[in-house]
Amino acid sequence: MISAAYNFAYLDEQTKRMIRRAILKAVAIPGYQVPFASREMPMPYGWGTGGVQVTAAVLGPDDVLKVIDQGADDTTNAVAIRGFFEKTARVRTTTATAEATVIQTRHRIPEEPLTAGQILVYQVPIPEPLRFLEPRETETRKMHALTEYGLMHVKLYEDIARHGHIATTYAYPVHVAGRYVMDPSPIPKFDNPKMNDCEALQLFGAGREKRIYAIPPHTEVVSLDFEDHPFRVQEFAEPCALCGSTGVYLDEVILDDRGGRMFVCSDTDYCTSHRPSGPDDQSAAEWENAR
Amino acid sequence: MPARLIVSGVSKSFVMHLRGGVQIPVISGVSFSLDAGECVVLGGPSGIGKSSILKMVYGNYGVDSGQIIAVRPDGKMTDIASANARTIHALRRSTIGYVSQFLRAVPRVSARDVVAEPLAGQGIAREEALGRAEELLEKLNLPKALWDLPPATFSGGEQQRVNIARGFITSHPVLLLDEPTASLDAQNRQVVVDLIRDKKAAGTAMLGIFHDQDVRDAVADRIVDVARFSGRGEAAA
Amino acid sequence: MSLAPETGLDTAKGAAPAADADLPLLRVSGLSKFYGDRVGCRDVSLAVWPGEVLAIAGESGSGKTTLLNCLATRLTPTSGVVEYRMRDGSVRDLYRLSEAEQRLLMRTDWGFVHQNPIDGLRMNVSAGANVGERLMAVGARHYGKLRSEAERWLERVEIPASRIDDDPRAFSGGMRQRLQIARNLVTGPRLIFMDEPTGGLDVSVQARLLDLLRQLVADLGLAVVIVTHDLAVARLLSHRMMVMKGGEVIEEGLTDRILDDPREPYTQLLVSSILQV
Numbered sequence: 001m002i003s004a005a006y007n008f009a010y011l012d013e014q015t016k017r018m019i020r021r022a023i024l025k026a027v028a029i030p031g032y033q034v035p036f037a038s039r040e041m042p043m044p045y046g047w048g049t050g051g052v053q054v055t056a057a058v059l060g061p062d063d064v065l066k067v068i069d070q071g072a073d074d075t076t077n078a079v080a081i082r083g084f085f086e087k088t089a090r091v092r093t094t095t096a097t098a099e100a101t102v103i104q105t106r107h108r109i110p111e112e113p114l115t116a117g118q119i120l121v122y123q124v125p126i127p128e129p130l131r132f133l134e135p136r137e138t139e140t141r142k143m144h145a146l147t148e149y150g151l152m153h154v155k156l157y158e159d160i161a162r163h164g165h166i167a168t169t170y171a172y173p174v175h176v177a178g179r180y181v182m183d184p185s186p187i188p189k190f191d192n193p194k195m196n197d198c199e200a201l202q203l204f205g206a207g208r209e210k211r212i213y214a215i216p217p218h219t220e221v222v223s224l225d226f227e228d229h230p231f232r233v234q235e236f237a238e239p240c241a242l243c244g245s246t247g248v249y250l251d252e253v254i255l256d257d258r259g260g261r262m263f264v265c266s267d268t269d270y271c272t273s274h275r276p277s278g279p280d281d282q283s284a285a286e287w288e289n290a291r
Numbered sequence: 292m293p294a295r296l297i298v299s300g301v302s303k304s305f306v307m308h309l310r311g312g313v314q315i316p317v318i319s320g321v322s323f324s325l326d327a328g329e330c331v332v333l334g335g336p337s338g339i340g341k342s343s344i345l346k347m348v349y350g351n352y353g354v355d356s357g358q359i360i361a362v363r364p365d366g367k368m369t370d371i372a373s374a375n376a377r378t379i380h381a382l383r384r385s386t387i388g389y390v391s392q393f394l395r396a397v398p399r400v401s402a403r404d405v406v407a408e409p410l411a412g413q414g415i416a417r418e419e420a421l422g423r424a425e426e427l428l429e430k431l432n433l434p435k436a437l438w439d440l441p442p443a444t445f446s447g448g449e450q451q452r453v454n455i456a457r458g459f460i461t462s463h464p465v466l467l468l469d470e471p472t473a474s475l476d477a478q479n480r481q482v483v484v485d486l487i488r489d490k491k492a493a494g495t496a497m498l499g500i501f502h503d504q505d506v507r508d509a510v511a512d513r514i515v516d517v518a519r520f521s522g523r524g525e526a527a528a
Numbered sequence: 529m530s531l532a533p534e535t536g537l538d539t540a541k542g543a544a545p546a547a548d549a550d551l552p553l554l555r556v557s558g559l560s561k562f563y564g565d566r567v568g569c570r571d572v573s574l575a576v577w578p579g580e581v582l583a584i585a586g587e588s589g590s591g592k593t594t595l596l597n598c599l600a601t602r603l604t605p606t607s608g609v610v611e612y613r614m615r616d617g618s619v620r621d622l623y624r625l626s627e628a629e630q631r632l633l634m635r636t637d638w639g640f641v642h643q644n645p646i647d648g649l650r651m652n653v654s655a656g657a658n659v660g661e662r663l664m665a666v667g668a669r670h671y672g673k674l675r676s677e678a679e680r681w682l683e684r685v686e687i688p689a690s691r692i693d694d695d696p697r698a699f700s701g702g703m704r705q706r707l708q709i710a711r712n713l714v715t716g717p718r719l720i721f722m723d724e725p726t727g728g729l730d731v732s733v734q735a736r737l738l739d740l741l742r743q744l745v746a747d748l749g750l751a752v753v754i755v756t757h758d759l760a761v762a763r764l765l766s767h768r769m770m771v772m773k774g775g776e777v778i779e780e781g782l783t784d785r786i787l788d789d790p791r792e793p794y795t796q797l798l799v800s801s802i803l804q805v
Contacts, residue, residue, distance in 0.1 A: 133650065146628045150665025154650070154657045157664065160671055161654055161693050226671040308793030309800060351784040353791065376768045376782040377577065397764070399739045 009056040009089040015039055019057035019212070023203060026214035031176030032144070033127050038210040048081060048106055049207030051123035055104045058119055058203070059085065064092045066100035071108040071249070071266035078106075095269050107170070109191040111248045111270040114200035116217065122185040124206035127213065129173045129183040149181045152224055160229055169234065175222045176215060189223065190233045190249045196221040240265045243274035294362060295465050295496035296325040296348065301357030301372065303343055317343050321357065321520045327464065330487060330497040330510045335517040341500045344517065345467045347371070348498065349389050350379035361386055364464055384412060389467045390458030394442060394450040402428065402445075403438045406456040413461065420460075427456035431482055447474045459486050466490060468499035472506050484509045551613060552577050553719055553751050554599065559608030561594050567775035568594035572608070574770065574777075578718065581745055581752040583766035583783065585759060585798070591775035592755045593723055599753060600640055600721045601630045615718075635662050639712030639720040643727040645704035648711070649696045655682060655707055656692040662715045681710040685740060702733035706740065713744065722754040726761055738764050759802055763787055771795045 007013065015037075022036035041049040059065065065085055069077040073095040081104060082093050094100050097110040104121040114120060130140040133151045143151065152173050159167045172189035176182045184195060185204060195202060195215060202215040215221060225231040239246045241262040248270065250263040265271035302319035306312060318340040325331050333341040346352040348359055354372035361369050363386050369378060383389075388409070397405065403424050410420035428438060431452040437445065442453045455471050468487070472480045480503065487510045490497060501507040507514075552575035561568035569591035576582050584592045597603035599610055601622050610622040615637060622630065634640070642648040649658055659678040660668070668674055679689040685706035687699075696704050705725060712720060725741065726734040742765055745752055756762055762769050762783055770780040771792065779792045790796045 133653065142627075146631060148631065148665060150661055150663075153664040153669070154653055154661050157657045157660055157671065157674065158653050161656055161675075225669075227669050228672050305789075306791070308796050346788065350782060352789045353781075353785060376780075376785075377580075379782055380767055397739065397742070398735045 006088045008061070009059050009085065010041075011039065011053065011056045015053075016057045019053055022212045023054065023057065023214060026203070026212050027201070027216050029180075030215055030219050031174075031180030031182040031213060033206075033211040033213045035210055036212050038207045041207065042084075043080070045208040046125065047077060048104070048123035050205030050209075050212070051104050051106070051121050051207075052081060052084070052205075053207060054121045054203050054205035054212060055081075055085065055102060056089075058121070059089055059091060059102055061089070061091065063101045064094050064099055066094050066097065066103045066269075067105075068103065068108060068110070068267075068269075069106045071110075071251070072268045074268065096273075097267075097269050107186050107188075108249070108266060109187055109194045111245075111265070111267045113194075114198055116199045118200035120198075120200050120202045122187075122202065122204045124183070124185040124204045124211070125208070126171075127183055127204065127206040127209050127211040129171075129181055144180060147179070149175075152181055153226070156224060156226065156229075160226070166225065166229055166231075172231075173224050175224060177219050177221075181224070182213060182215075188234065188249055189231075192221070192223045192231070193233065236263060238263055240271060240274075243271045244276065245270070245274050292326040292328050292494075294324050295327050296362070296498065297358070297360040298323050298325075298344075298348070299358050299360075301344075301347060301359060302355045303340070303347060303352065304355060318517065318520045321517075323515045325465070325496045325498055327496050328491050328494045329512045330491055330499060332507050332511040332514050333498065333500050333517050334507075334514040335521070337502070339517045339521050341517050342469060345389075345469050345498065345500065349387060349467055350374070350383070361465065386463060387465045387467065388458055388461050388463035390455055390469060390471045392451075392470045392473055394454040394457075397441070398443060399441055401439045402433065402442045402453050405442060405453055406460055409457060409461045423460055424456065427460055428453070430486070431456055432479060448476070448479070451475060452479060455483060455486070459490070462493070462495070464495060466495050466497045468497060468501070470500050470502060472501065472503050480506055550577075553613050554753070555611045555619075556599060557609050557611075559595070559598055559610065560606050561591075561598050561603065562606045567591070569598070569772070569775045572777055574780075576719070576751050576753060578751050579749040580768065581750075581754065581766040583762035583769040584753065584755045584772060585757065585762050585769055586772035587757055587798075590772040592772050594775070595772070596721055596723055596753060596755045600638070601625075601634065602640075612719075635665055636715045637717050637719065639709075639717045641705075641708055641712060641720060641722040641725045643724040645696070645701070645708045648708040649704060651696050654693045654695060655687065655699070658696060658707060658711050659714055662711065666715065677714065681714050682707075684713075684744075685710040686736075700733075701729055702737060705729065705737055709741070709744070713748070716748075717750070719751045719753070722752060724756055724758075725754065726756075726758065741765060759787060759798060771798065 019036055022034045026032065026034045038050065039053060041052055043049060065082065067078045067082040069075040072078060085091055086093055097112040101117065102119045102121065103110065106123045109120065128140055130143055130151055132155055134140050134143065156166050168189065170188050171183055171186045172192055174182050174184055174192060174195065184192060197218050197220065199217050201217055204213045223231040236250045240248060240250060242264045245265060249266045251266040253262050253264055255261055299322045301321040304314050304316040306314050321344060333344060335341060343352055347354050348371065350371055357372060359371040361371055361382055363369060369382055371379065371382065403421060406424035406427060407420035410423060411417060433449060433452050437449065442450050445453065451474055472483050475483065484506055487497065554576040557573045559572045560570045572595055584595060586592045594603065598605040604623065611619050612622050613619050640648065656675060656678040659681050660674040663674055663677060679692055682689050682692060687703055687706055696707055699707060726737055729737060738761060754765060766783045768781065769783045769786050770777045771786065773794045779786060779790065779795045786795060787799055790799045
């Protein structure tokens with residue numbers, strides 16, 4: 001059911017062109033934050049207004065859209081955005097990573113390796129990685145322009161000085177194509193290696209801050225670190241309690257108020273497709289109940 | 292012996308702008324020279340301008356007219372009266388030393404380091420400089436207990452001995468002595484006299500002011516009577 | 529071991545080779561800065577040689593801070609030339625350098641010590657990070673080495689190494705000022721600008737800081753341009769001084785000559801205003 005009152009994918013064509021120009025520039029200068037005239041969207045800031053505008057600008061009638069929030073296809077934010085594009089663009093939607101041509105995400109990269117032709121659209125709350133130590137936007141822009149990135153290491157230094165190791169676990173800064181330092185949005189640092197030399201196009205949209213940036217396919221993305229404190233991803237002691245996968249990012253789920261808990265895949269599509277005995281076994285039911 | 296310092300036709304006056312621009316003549320037409328290995332004493336009553344002459348030679352008073360030629364160790368000559376600040380600084384490092392009446396005490400620096408500092412400034416190794424400093428302090432009878440303390444809290448006589456050691460430690464070819472024995476006892480006065488004699492034997496040219504008749508007689512090769520250059524005298528006449 | 533491999537900085541000692549000691553490090557000619565029709569400073573020329581401390585004295589409003597900022601590329605002059613002899617020996621017009629070059633110079637070969645340490649420190653990161661920032665900015669990427677270098681510099685400025693992880697907010701005024709100095713010296717700069725570095729401190733703290741500065745300047749062979757209204761500071765630290773009034777240099781020369789035999793009415797007034805203790 002599409003309302004005739006909406007243009008395809010909600011935004012008018014002029015706006016989409018404006019956003020596409022910003023995206024093209026972002027692709028041309030990997031990691032550089034391109035300003036764009038972010039529009040009011042029918043959802044509050046913080047709910048993915050940047051990502052939605054980028055998705056709207058790249059979506060075509062033949063695309064297959066997947067939307068995830070923290071790895072899950074079925075949480076409120078994901079459902080709402082999926083419904084939004086079903087209604088305004090009448091595109092086919094899916095939960096299967098391999099099937100999707102456009103994936104909008106909040107805070108995760110799917111476990112299944114992305115492939116050529118896919119576009120991953122990130123929702124970004126704060127695009128400026130230097131803001132923590134330098135609140136002046138004029139100064140941070142200058143620092144980017146002059147490649148003055150010592151400050152990023154000051155932040156990591158502070159981490160080690162206070163915690164004994166680099167305690168930043170999400171939104172972990174990366175160096176893109178040897179030029180710009182970039183905030184990868186609040187994905188767990190577990191996902192950082194997936195950005196490197198990725199076959200898919202990665203687009204980042206910050207609606208409130210009016211910035212778009214990009215990592216074109218097969219771009220070098222390096223997580224910042226020290227020689228004697230190299231970058232490391234999180235490791236989990238147990239496999240996923242539902243599908244038994246290892247080497248994936250797990251969420252801790254509290255089962256009851258007596259200390260019961262389980263660790264399960266944060267990527268629901270990956271988990272479902274890797275369960276040995278289908279979705280209706282006992283622990284899955286338990287898991288569904290817990291949610 | 293070769294000339295080390297030639298002062299010719301030097302005049303100096305102060306203009307006191309805070310007192311309506313009154314001009315106070317100090318001295319005029321000062322001319323004398325100083326040879327290596329010689330100690331020349333500036334004579335005359337106090338207030339006649341003896342200290343002003345020393346200060347002009349050292350560069351910390353300006354000169355109205357005339358020349359003050361210093362001969363550097365490499366034989367080249369510099370006119371202090373017209374030299375710029377950097378040249379005078381270089382001259383103080385290489386050529387002209389000064390033993391003032393009072394020590395400008397620097398907080399937190401030990402007596403030994405205060406004495407050794409001019410040598411360090413000439414690029415001499417710290418250990419050697421400290422050794423020389425200790426020798427001199429010992430000669431001047433400064434109690435060993437004081438060597439590691441900053442001289443700010445010392446008595447006048449102790450401070451002066453630190454200052455003398457600091458002034459005598461280098462081998463500047465020209466040394467200016469501004470009443471170095473003023474607050475010393477007889478024993479230490481004799482030490483200073485010996486130091487001056489050693490310097491003389493080593494060929495140092497010295498220009499000094501001594502109010503103490505005994506010391507003056509013991510060290511002076513010549514006395515230059517400043518009274519005949521006195522600006523005040525002329526003004527009165 | 530070099531902590532700054534990308535720039536080849538010699539962090540151990542800033543002493544200039546003897547052959548270069550006769551050439552000025554900084555040379556300024558005909559420098560003027562006007563704020564509209566108001567004069568900041570007018571037609572100032574000066575030169576600073578390696579290892580030399582130049583004091584700029586005068587009361588507030590005399591243009592000394594304007595001049596300092598114009599020398600340090602913090603304020604673009606209306607006219608005049610500021611030339612600097614780079615580490616490779618080439619002489620460059622500072623206002624023809626690119627902004628990137630200016631900023632690199634500022635955080636490697638130069639230092640700037642502000643009167644208020646808050647202006648020169650990052651108050652929300654630890655003392656160690658404050659000291660290490662310049663090294664990280666020029667490519668140091670070894671945490672352990674950064675830390676030992678920071679400890680070394682903290683002790684050099686008489687801050688116990690045990691305070692390395694404390695925020696400067698927890699430091700006294702004197703300690704903050706010493707931390708600011710350490711932060712500036714860590715890359716082995718050749719030229720330091722100081723704007724009333726003892727300005728806001730108690731007298732006893734001032735004396736300690738002055739003495740520390742005096743020692744560091746001598747040990748490291750630093751060239752310093754220091755702005756001060758305090759003639760005692762000029763006397764203790766500087767070799768030469770310039771007296772400014774109404775934006776112009778009215779008297780300059782050896783520090784002891786300016787203070788012992790001042791010529792200009794204004795300089796005589798300044799000198800006679802020093803409190804004798």
